[in-house]
Amino acid sequence: MDVARTVEELGDARRVLPGPVGFVPTMGALHRGHVSLVEAARADCASVIASIFVNPTQFGPTEDLARYPRPELQDLAMLEAAGVSLAFLPAVDVMYPEGNATRVRVGGIAERLEGASRPGHFDGVATIVTKLFNLVQPDRAYFGRKDAQQLAVIRQMVRDLDQPVDIVGCPTVRDEDGLALSSRNVYLSAAERAQALSLSRGLRRAAAVYADGVRDATSLRQFVEDEVRAQPLANIDYVSIADATTLEELAGPITGPALLSLAVRFGTTRLIDNVTLGE
Ligand code: PAF
Secondary structure, X not given: OEEEOOHHHHHHHHHOOOOOEEEEEEOOOOOHHHHHHHHHHHHHOOEEEEEEOXXXXXXXXXXXXXXXXXXXXXXXXXXXXXXXXXXEOOOHHHHOOOOOOOOOOOXXXXXXXXXXXXXXXXXXXXXXXXXXXXXXXXXXXXXXXXXXXXXXXXXXXXXXXXOOOEEEEEOOOEOOOOOEOOHHHHHOOHHHHHHHHHHHHHHHHHHHHHHOOOOEHHHHHHHHHHHHHOOOOEEEEEEEEEEOOOOOEOOOEOOOOEEEEXXXXXOOEEEEEEEEEOO
16 A cells, blocks of 8 residues: 655556546554445445545634544554555645635535534535645545434535545444444543443434334434433434435425434544434
Protein backbone atom coordinates (compact mmCIF):
# COMPACT_ATOMS: atom_id res chain seq x y z
CA MET A 1 0.00 0.00 0.00
CA ASP A 2 1.32 3.44 -0.93
CA VAL A 3 0.97 6.29 1.53
CA ALA A 4 0.65 9.88 0.31
CA ARG A 5 0.75 12.91 2.61
CA THR A 6 0.89 15.77 0.11
CA VAL A 7 -1.22 16.72 -2.89
CA GLU A 8 1.74 16.03 -5.19
CA GLU A 9 2.36 12.54 -3.73
CA LEU A 10 -1.35 11.76 -4.04
CA GLY A 11 -1.44 12.95 -7.67
CA ASP A 12 1.62 10.88 -8.65
CA ALA A 13 0.30 7.69 -7.02
CA ARG A 14 -3.29 8.23 -8.28
CA ARG A 15 -2.19 8.61 -11.92
CA VAL A 16 -0.85 5.05 -12.17
CA LEU A 17 -3.75 3.30 -10.37
CA PRO A 18 -5.99 1.14 -12.57
CA GLY A 19 -9.64 2.18 -12.61
CA PRO A 20 -12.36 2.20 -11.62
CA VAL A 21 -11.13 3.81 -8.43
CA GLY A 22 -13.16 3.51 -5.23
CA PHE A 23 -12.71 6.02 -2.42
CA VAL A 24 -13.31 5.62 1.32
CA PRO A 25 -12.93 8.91 3.20
CA THR A 26 -12.42 8.49 6.96
CA MET A 27 -11.28 10.37 10.03
CA GLY A 28 -9.26 7.36 11.19
CA ALA A 29 -9.69 5.45 14.49
CA LEU A 30 -10.79 2.72 12.15
CA HIS A 31 -13.09 -0.17 13.05
CA ARG A 32 -14.93 -2.96 11.24
CA GLY A 33 -17.40 -0.45 9.84
CA HIS A 34 -14.62 1.26 7.90
CA VAL A 35 -13.24 -2.11 6.81
CA SER A 36 -16.69 -3.00 5.43
CA LEU A 37 -16.58 0.18 3.31
CA VAL A 38 -13.18 -0.83 1.92
CA GLU A 39 -14.54 -4.32 1.22
CA ALA A 40 -17.52 -2.85 -0.64
CA ALA A 41 -15.15 -0.67 -2.67
CA ARG A 42 -12.88 -3.60 -3.44
CA ALA A 43 -15.83 -5.65 -4.63
CA ASP A 44 -16.56 -3.25 -7.47
CA CYS A 45 -13.38 -1.25 -8.10
CA ALA A 46 -9.92 -2.14 -9.40
CA SER A 47 -8.20 0.19 -6.90
CA VAL A 48 -9.22 1.62 -3.54
CA ILE A 49 -8.00 4.88 -2.06
CA ALA A 50 -8.74 5.64 1.61
CA SER A 51 -8.10 8.93 3.36
CA ILE A 52 -7.52 9.59 7.04
CA PHE A 53 -8.06 13.20 7.99
CA VAL A 54 -9.58 14.53 11.21
CA ASN A 55 -11.32 17.47 9.60
CA PRO A 56 -11.29 20.49 11.94
CA THR A 57 -14.00 22.41 10.07
CA GLN A 58 -16.70 19.86 10.88
CA PHE A 59 -16.17 20.10 14.67
CA GLY A 60 -17.91 22.78 16.74
CA PRO A 61 -15.85 24.86 19.20
CA THR A 62 -16.91 22.72 22.19
CA GLU A 63 -16.65 19.36 20.40
CA ASP A 64 -14.02 16.62 20.65
CA LEU A 65 -11.52 17.69 17.94
CA ALA A 66 -8.52 17.80 20.31
CA ARG A 67 -9.18 14.41 21.90
CA TYR A 68 -10.40 12.62 18.74
CA PRO A 69 -8.39 9.33 18.64
CA ARG A 70 -5.54 9.25 16.08
CA PRO A 71 -3.97 5.74 16.15
CA GLU A 72 -2.14 6.23 12.84
CA LEU A 73 0.03 3.10 12.76
CA GLN A 74 -2.87 0.84 13.69
CA ASP A 75 -5.09 2.53 11.09
CA LEU A 76 -2.49 2.10 8.33
CA ALA A 77 -2.10 -1.59 9.21
CA MET A 78 -5.88 -2.02 9.01
CA LEU A 79 -6.10 -0.31 5.62
CA GLU A 80 -3.25 -2.39 4.26
CA ALA A 81 -4.81 -5.63 5.56
CA ALA A 82 -8.16 -4.62 4.04
CA GLY A 83 -6.54 -4.29 0.60
CA VAL A 84 -6.36 -0.51 0.14
CA SER A 85 -4.06 0.49 -2.72
CA LEU A 86 -3.29 4.04 -1.60
CA ALA A 87 -3.77 5.82 1.73
CA PHE A 88 -3.94 9.62 1.81
CA LEU A 89 -3.05 11.21 5.15
CA PRO A 90 -2.78 14.96 4.67
CA ALA A 91 -1.82 17.36 7.47
CA VAL A 92 -4.28 20.14 8.31
CA ASP A 93 -2.28 22.77 6.38
CA VAL A 94 -2.33 20.56 3.27
CA MET A 95 -6.13 20.60 3.21
CA TYR A 96 -6.54 24.12 4.65
CA PRO A 97 -3.48 26.16 3.66
CA GLU A 98 -3.02 29.64 5.08
CA GLY A 99 -5.52 32.03 3.48
CA ASN A 100 -8.16 29.43 2.48
CA ALA A 101 -11.56 31.10 2.52
CA THR A 102 -14.05 28.95 0.60
CA ARG A 103 -16.70 26.63 2.07
CA VAL A 104 -19.33 24.39 0.48
CA ARG A 105 -22.75 24.85 2.04
CA VAL A 106 -25.66 22.47 1.42
CA GLY A 107 -29.08 23.90 2.32
CA GLY A 108 -32.36 22.14 3.15
CA ILE A 109 -31.62 18.66 4.44
CA ALA A 110 -28.29 19.77 5.93
CA GLU A 111 -30.07 22.23 8.25
CA ARG A 112 -32.17 19.65 10.11
CA LEU A 113 -31.32 17.04 12.79
CA GLU A 114 -27.49 16.89 13.04
CA GLY A 115 -27.29 20.22 11.19
CA ALA A 116 -29.55 21.89 13.79
CA SER A 117 -27.70 20.31 16.74
CA ARG A 118 -24.22 20.91 15.30
CA PRO A 119 -24.24 24.28 13.47
CA GLY A 120 -21.65 24.38 10.69
CA HIS A 121 -20.98 20.64 10.87
CA PHE A 122 -22.22 19.81 7.38
CA ASP A 123 -20.48 22.86 5.86
CA GLY A 124 -17.25 21.30 7.10
CA VAL A 125 -18.20 17.84 5.81
CA ALA A 126 -19.31 19.13 2.39
CA THR A 127 -16.17 21.24 2.04
CA ILE A 128 -13.69 18.50 2.91
CA VAL A 129 -15.50 15.84 0.89
CA THR A 130 -15.54 18.15 -2.14
CA LYS A 131 -11.83 18.85 -1.73
CA LEU A 132 -11.06 15.15 -1.34
CA PHE A 133 -13.18 14.29 -4.41
CA ASN A 134 -11.27 16.94 -6.41
CA LEU A 135 -7.91 15.53 -5.34
CA VAL A 136 -8.69 11.80 -5.43
CA GLN A 137 -10.97 11.89 -8.50
CA PRO A 138 -12.72 8.64 -7.58
CA ASP A 139 -15.27 6.87 -9.75
CA ARG A 140 -17.22 5.79 -6.63
CA ALA A 141 -17.17 6.86 -2.99
CA TYR A 142 -18.40 4.77 -0.06
CA PHE A 143 -20.14 6.08 3.06
CA GLY A 144 -21.75 4.29 6.02
CA ARG A 145 -25.48 4.49 6.57
CA LYS A 146 -24.94 5.02 10.31
CA ASP A 147 -24.38 8.65 9.27
CA ALA A 148 -27.61 8.62 7.29
CA GLN A 149 -27.96 12.38 7.11
CA GLN A 150 -24.32 12.80 6.04
CA LEU A 151 -24.99 10.33 3.22
CA ALA A 152 -28.11 12.28 2.17
CA VAL A 153 -26.24 15.60 2.30
CA ILE A 154 -23.40 14.22 0.17
CA ARG A 155 -25.83 12.81 -2.37
CA GLN A 156 -27.53 16.22 -2.58
CA MET A 157 -24.18 18.00 -2.95
CA VAL A 158 -22.99 15.64 -5.69
CA ARG A 159 -26.28 16.16 -7.54
CA ASP A 160 -26.30 19.94 -7.13
CA LEU A 161 -22.63 20.46 -8.05
CA ASP A 162 -22.48 17.82 -10.83
CA GLN A 163 -19.61 16.09 -9.08
CA PRO A 164 -18.73 13.07 -11.27
CA VAL A 165 -18.76 10.47 -8.45
CA ASP A 166 -21.20 7.64 -7.73
CA ILE A 167 -22.11 7.64 -4.05
CA VAL A 168 -22.56 4.21 -2.47
CA GLY A 169 -24.28 3.85 0.91
CA CYS A 170 -23.20 0.81 2.98
CA PRO A 171 -25.00 -0.89 5.90
CA THR A 172 -24.27 0.05 9.51
CA VAL A 173 -21.94 -2.45 11.19
CA ARG A 174 -22.83 -3.33 14.80
CA ASP A 175 -21.21 -5.10 17.70
CA GLU A 176 -22.87 -8.41 18.58
CA ASP A 177 -24.96 -6.69 21.27
CA GLY A 178 -26.32 -4.19 18.72
CA LEU A 179 -24.23 -1.08 19.43
CA ALA A 180 -23.46 0.65 16.13
CA LEU A 181 -19.69 0.80 15.62
CA SER A 182 -18.29 4.30 16.00
CA SER A 183 -14.82 5.72 16.59
CA ARG A 184 -16.38 7.56 19.56
CA ASN A 185 -17.44 4.35 21.36
CA VAL A 186 -13.96 4.23 22.97
CA TYR A 187 -14.93 7.24 25.09
CA LEU A 188 -17.76 5.31 26.81
CA SER A 189 -17.37 3.97 30.36
CA ALA A 190 -18.64 0.42 30.94
CA ALA A 191 -21.86 1.77 32.49
CA GLU A 192 -22.41 4.24 29.63
CA ARG A 193 -21.77 1.54 27.05
CA ALA A 194 -24.32 -0.77 28.69
CA GLN A 195 -26.93 2.01 28.66
CA ALA A 196 -26.00 3.02 25.10
CA LEU A 197 -27.48 -0.28 23.96
CA SER A 198 -30.86 1.40 24.47
CA LEU A 199 -30.35 3.24 21.16
CA SER A 200 -30.24 0.15 18.95
CA ARG A 201 -32.76 -1.65 21.19
CA GLY A 202 -35.23 1.23 20.89
CA LEU A 203 -34.79 1.39 17.11
CA ARG A 204 -35.10 -2.38 16.76
CA ARG A 205 -38.27 -2.49 18.84
CA ALA A 206 -39.79 0.46 17.00
CA ALA A 207 -39.00 -1.28 13.70
CA ALA A 208 -40.73 -4.43 14.98
CA VAL A 209 -43.80 -2.42 16.06
CA TYR A 210 -43.79 -0.74 12.61
CA ALA A 211 -43.58 -4.19 10.97
CA ASP A 212 -46.63 -5.20 13.07
CA GLY A 213 -48.58 -2.39 11.41
CA VAL A 214 -48.18 0.66 13.69
CA ARG A 215 -47.77 3.70 11.39
CA ASP A 216 -48.29 6.64 13.71
CA ALA A 217 -45.06 8.70 13.69
CA THR A 218 -45.65 10.22 17.14
CA SER A 219 -46.19 6.81 18.79
CA LEU A 220 -43.08 5.33 17.14
CA ARG A 221 -40.96 8.33 18.15
CA GLN A 222 -42.32 8.09 21.70
CA PHE A 223 -41.51 4.39 21.78
CA VAL A 224 -37.81 5.06 21.15
CA GLU A 225 -37.73 8.03 23.52
CA ASP A 226 -39.19 5.95 26.38
CA GLU A 227 -36.59 3.22 25.84
CA VAL A 228 -33.68 5.70 25.98
CA ARG A 229 -35.11 7.91 28.76
CA ALA A 230 -35.23 4.87 31.03
CA GLN A 231 -31.40 5.00 31.11
CA PRO A 232 -30.22 7.37 33.85
CA LEU A 233 -26.95 8.28 32.05
CA ALA A 234 -28.64 9.08 28.72
CA ASN A 235 -29.31 12.63 27.64
CA ILE A 236 -31.45 12.79 24.49
CA ASP A 237 -30.45 15.37 21.91
CA TYR A 238 -33.22 14.37 19.49
CA VAL A 239 -35.36 11.45 18.40
CA SER A 240 -36.76 11.99 14.93
CA ILE A 241 -38.98 10.33 12.39
CA ALA A 242 -38.51 12.09 9.10
CA ASP A 243 -39.24 11.57 5.43
CA ALA A 244 -36.30 9.45 4.25
CA THR A 245 -35.61 11.72 1.26
CA THR A 246 -36.30 15.27 2.47
CA LEU A 247 -35.62 14.61 6.19
CA GLU A 248 -38.71 16.70 7.01
CA GLU A 249 -40.17 15.68 10.37
CA LEU A 250 -43.31 13.53 10.11
CA ALA A 251 -46.48 13.65 12.19
CA GLY A 252 -49.48 11.35 11.83
CA PRO A 253 -49.46 8.23 9.70
CA ILE A 254 -46.24 7.26 7.90
CA THR A 255 -46.99 6.64 4.23
CA GLY A 256 -43.53 6.25 2.67
CA PRO A 257 -39.95 5.39 3.66
CA ALA A 258 -39.07 7.13 6.93
CA LEU A 259 -35.76 7.65 8.71
CA LEU A 260 -36.06 6.98 12.43
CA SER A 261 -32.91 8.50 13.94
CA LEU A 262 -31.60 9.70 17.26
CA ALA A 263 -28.67 11.44 18.90
CA VAL A 264 -27.97 10.82 22.57
CA ARG A 265 -25.25 12.07 24.92
CA PHE A 266 -23.61 9.92 27.54
CA GLY A 267 -21.47 12.34 29.53
CA THR A 268 -19.44 14.15 26.87
CA THR A 269 -19.88 11.40 24.26
CA ARG A 270 -22.54 11.93 21.61
CA LEU A 271 -23.83 8.85 19.79
CA ILE A 272 -26.11 8.61 16.77
CA ASP A 273 -27.98 5.71 15.24
CA ASN A 274 -30.87 5.17 12.85
CA VAL A 275 -33.05 2.72 10.99
CA THR A 276 -35.07 3.25 7.82
CA LEU A 277 -38.70 2.13 8.05
CA GLY A 278 -40.60 1.01 4.97
CA GLU A 279 -37.66 0.77 2.61
O1 PAF B 1 -17.82 10.24 8.22
C1 PAF B 1 -16.68 10.71 8.43
O2 PAF B 1 -15.79 10.05 8.97
C2 PAF B 1 -16.38 12.15 8.02
O3 PAF B 1 -17.48 12.96 8.21
C3 PAF B 1 -15.85 12.27 6.58
C4 PAF B 1 -16.88 11.83 5.57
C5 PAF B 1 -14.58 11.43 6.44
C6 PAF B 1 -15.50 13.73 6.28
O4 PAF B 1 -14.54 14.21 7.16
